[in-house]
Amino acid sequence: MKVIGICGSPRIGNTEFYINLVLDDLKENGFEVELIRLRDKNINQCEGCYKCIENKRCVIEDDFHEIFDKMAKAHGIIVGSPVYNGSITPRLKALLDRAGFSGRWVSNNLKTEDGKYQWGQMLFSNKVFAPVTVARKTGQTFALAQLTLWATVNDFIITGSNYWTVGTAGTSGRVNANEDSEGISIMKHLAHNMNHVITKLND
Ligand SMILES: Cc1cc2nc3c(=O)[nH]c(=O)nc-3n(C[C@H](O)[C@H](O)[C@H](O)COP(=O)(O)O)c2cc1C
Known part of the structure; x- marks a missing residue:
């Protein structure tokens, strides 16, 4: 499982x-894993063209598609964001906007007689999601809520941990999460929960 x-x-x-x-x-426990760094990717924001409804594919040609394909095949997805001005980062937001919208339309026809939405199975149904956010001081829970809201509207099954899955960082952009012993233990417990839920769902 991936x-x-x-x-x-x-x-x-x-x-x-x-x-x-x-x-x-998760890798130590037999999962196939892959880290995708958005810093290496070109992902434009959703243009709101709604062409994915008919096309069943986003019409913007950039690095979105390779990531979206990997999201579609994964059993579980961890999404992590730094907190920038109380929010998730723009490139991540662009990816999630397009992935959520595309994932909604690629697996639904929605041709109801009265033109009302009748959502069925979605691309991300039965996939496990875990959100992680990191800030120097504050804003982690708002950004965590942004990620959680994205996952809950897209039919993911969300895993938490024994505390909010947030980390703290030092001042002036220090990369020192390795000193956050509580954060480290929360993430390890998150891995345990993801392992448990994905294994049960795919029994
Ligand atoms: C543009 C920018 C905005 C930031 N806004 C916040 C903020 O709102 N709250 C906060 O506590 N830290 C803020 N930070 C600090 C980052 O969240 C912190 O450095 C974090 O470690 C970044 O994640 P990374 O180390 O994975 O890049 C900000 C940093 C930058 C560069």
């Missing part, structure tokens, strides 16, 4: 450290 981690940081920093803790633990 779990991918998507890191919304534009640098190799604290967010990537926390995501890797989860991926490394």
Whole structure:
């Protein structure tokens, strides 16, 4: 079974450290894992053209498609974001907007007689999601809520941990998440929960 981690940081920093803790633990337990760094990718924002409804594919040609294909095949997805001005980062938001919208339309026809939405099985149904956010001081829970809201509207099954899956970083952009012993233990427990839920769902 495969779990991918998507890191919304534009640098190799604290967010990537926390995501890797989860991926490394899952790998030790037999999962295939892959880290996707958005800093290496060109992902434009959704243009709101709605062409994905008919096309069953986003019409913007950039690095979105390779990531979306990996999301479609994964059993579990960890999405991590630094907190920038209280929010997830823009490139991650662009990816999630397009992935959520495309994932909605690729597997639904929605041809109801009265033109009302009647959602069925979606691309991300039965997939397990875990959110992780990192800030120097504050904003982690708002950004965590952004990720959680995205997952809950897209039919993911969300895993939590024994505390909010957030990390703290030092001042002036220090990359020092390795000193956050509580955060490290929360991520390890998150890996345990993802392992448990994905295994049960795919029994
Ligand atoms: C543009 C920008 C905005 C930031 N906004 C916040 C913020 O709102 N709250 C906060 O506590 N830290 C904020 N930070 C600090 C980052 O969240 C922190 O450095 C974090 O470690 C970044 O994640 P990374 O190490 O994975 O890149 C900000 C940093 C930058 C560069």
